[in-house]
Amino acid sequence: xxxxxxxxxxxxxxxxxxxxxxxxxxxxxxxxxxxxxxxxxxxxxxxxxxxxxxxxxxxxxxxxxxxxxxxxxxxxxxxxxxxxxxxxxxxxxxxxxxxxxxxxxxxxxxxxxxxxxxxxxxxxxxxxxxxxxxxxxxxxxxxxxxxxxxxx
Amino acid sequence: xxxxxxxxxxxxxxxxxxxxxxxxxxxxxxxxxxxxxxxxxxxxxxxxxxxxxxxxxxxxxxxxxxxxxxxxxxxxxxxxxxxxxxxxxxxxxxxxxxxxxxxxxxxxxxxxxxxxxxxxxxxxxxxxxxxxxxxxxxxxxxxxxxxxxxxx
DNA sequence: CACACATATTTGCCTTGACAAATATATTTT
DNA sequence: AAAATATATTTGTCAAGGCAAATATGTGTG
Numbered sequence: 001x002x003x004x005x006x007x008x009x010x011x012x013x014x015x016x017x018x019x020x021x022x023x024x025x026x027x028x029x030x031x032x033x034x035x036x037x038x039x040x041x042x043x044x045x046x047x048x049x050x051x052x053x054x055x056x057x058x059x060x061x062x063x064x065x066x067x068x069x070x071x072x073x074x075x076x077x078x079x080x081x082x083x084x085x086x087x088x089x090x091x092x093x094x095x096x097x098x099x100x101x102x103x104x105x106x107x108x109x110x111x112x113x114x115x116x117x118x119x120x121x122x123x124x125x126x127x128x129x130x131x132x133x134x135x136x137x138x139x140x141x142x143x144x145x146x147x148x149x150x151x152x
Numbered sequence: 153x154x155x156x157x158x159x160x161x162x163x164x165x166x167x168x169x170x171x172x173x174x175x176x177x178x179x180x181x182x183x184x185x186x187x188x189x190x191x192x193x194x195x196x197x198x199x200x201x202x203x204x205x206x207x208x209x210x211x212x213x214x215x216x217x218x219x220x221x222x223x224x225x226x227x228x229x230x231x232x233x234x235x236x237x238x239x240x241x242x243x244x245x246x247x248x249x250x251x252x253x254x255x256x257x258x259x260x261x262x263x264x265x266x267x268x269x270x271x272x273x274x275x276x277x278x279x280x281x282x283x284x285x286x287x288x289x290x291x292x293x294x295x296x297x298x299x300x301x302x303x304x
Numbered sequence: 305c306a307c308a309c310a311t312a313t314t315t316g317c318c319t320t321g322a323c324a325a326a327t328a329t330a331t332t333t334t
Numbered sequence: 335a336a337a338a339t340a341t342a343t344t345t346g347t348c349a350a351g352g353c354a355a356a357t358a359t360g361t362g363t364g
Binding site for chain 3: 059060061071072074075076092095096097098099
C-alpha cells in the first residue's frame with residue numbers, strides 16, 4: 001500500500017506544503033465520512049451548508065466570501081444544492097439585486113447529520129494534541145493568517 | 153466599506169477552513185512575489201522546481217508523490233516546464249519505463265531567484281511567531297498529519 | 305433628473321487536477 | 335519461458351474554481 005518514502009520525512013516540509021498536505025487529508029477524511037453515511041456532498045458544499053446552518057440566511061456574495069469561494073463558483077454550487085432541495089434562493093427584501101439564501105428543512109436535517117462527521121474528523125485529526133496545544137495551533141494559524149493579510 | 157462580520161471573527165473557524173485560508177494566502181503571496189520578479193510560474197510549478205533543486209533528479213512518479221500531485225497532472229506540468237527549458241526528461245538508465253527528470257542550467261538559475269521569494273513569504277507569514285512558536289506550529293501540523301494518515 | 309460608478313448575481317471561457325484507461329516495460333509466478 | 339501481475343508514463347474525460355464580461359439594480363454627484 002503505502003511505501004511512500006516521504007511518509008515520515010515531512011519534517012522539512014515548508015509551511016506552505018505542510019498546510020496543503022494537512023488540509024488535503026482533512027478534506028479527504030471529511031468526504032469519506034460523508035460518503036460513509038451514504039450522502040453525496042463535496043467539502044465545499046459541506047462548508048456552504050455549515051455557514052448557512054450556523055449564521056442563518058445571507059446573500060450569495062457574503063456566503064462566497066465567507067467560504068473563500070469565487071462568486072461564479074458559488075452560483076453553480078447554489079444551483080446544485082438548490083436543485084437537490086437543500087436550500088432556497090429568496091429575493092432580498094430591500095435589494096432587488098441580491099438574494100437571501102436560506103436552508104430548507106431538508107438542508108437543516110442534512111446538517112444535523114453532517115455535524116457529527118465534522119466533529120469526528122476534527123477530533124481524530126487533533127487526537128495527538130492536548131487541549132492547550134489545540135488552542136495554540138489555532139492561535140498560531142490565526143496569527144499567520146493575519147500576518148499574511150496585513151503585509152506591510 | 154467592509155461590514156463583513158467575518159473579517160475579524162475567524163476565531164471560530166474550524167481547523168479545516170482555517171488551514172485552507174492560510175494556505176490560500178501563502179500561495180497567493182508566493183505567486184505575487186514570483187510575478188513581481190517578472191516570472192511566470194504557478195505555485196505547483198514552483199514546488200516542482202524546488203523538489204528537483206533540493207533533491208536532485210528523480211522519476212516523474214516520485215516527483216508527483218512528493219508534491220502530492222496526480223500523475224497525469226504531473227505529466228502536463230512537465231510538458232510545460234520542459235518546453236520552457238527549465239527541465240529535461242532523460243531516460244532512466246536501468247528502467248526503460250521510467251524517466252529521470254532533471255533541472256537544466258536555466259532551471260537551476262530560475263530556482264536561485266525563487267528561493268528568495270520562498271524565504272521572504274515564509275518569513276512574512278511567520279513574523280508574529282517567535283522561534284519556539286514556529287517550531288511548535290510545525291510540530292503540531294506534523295502530528296495532525298500523522299494522525300490523519302494513521303487513522304485507527 | 306442624468307450620469308457615472310459601485311455592487312449582486314449569472315454566464316462563458318479557460319486552467320488545473322482527479323480518475324480511469326491505454327501503453328510500455330519490468331517483476332513474479334507457474 | 336509464458337502468463338499473470340505490478341509499475342511508469344501518457345492521454346482522455348470531467349468537475350471545480352478563477353477571471354472577466356454581461357446584466358440588473360442600487361447609490362452618489364453634478
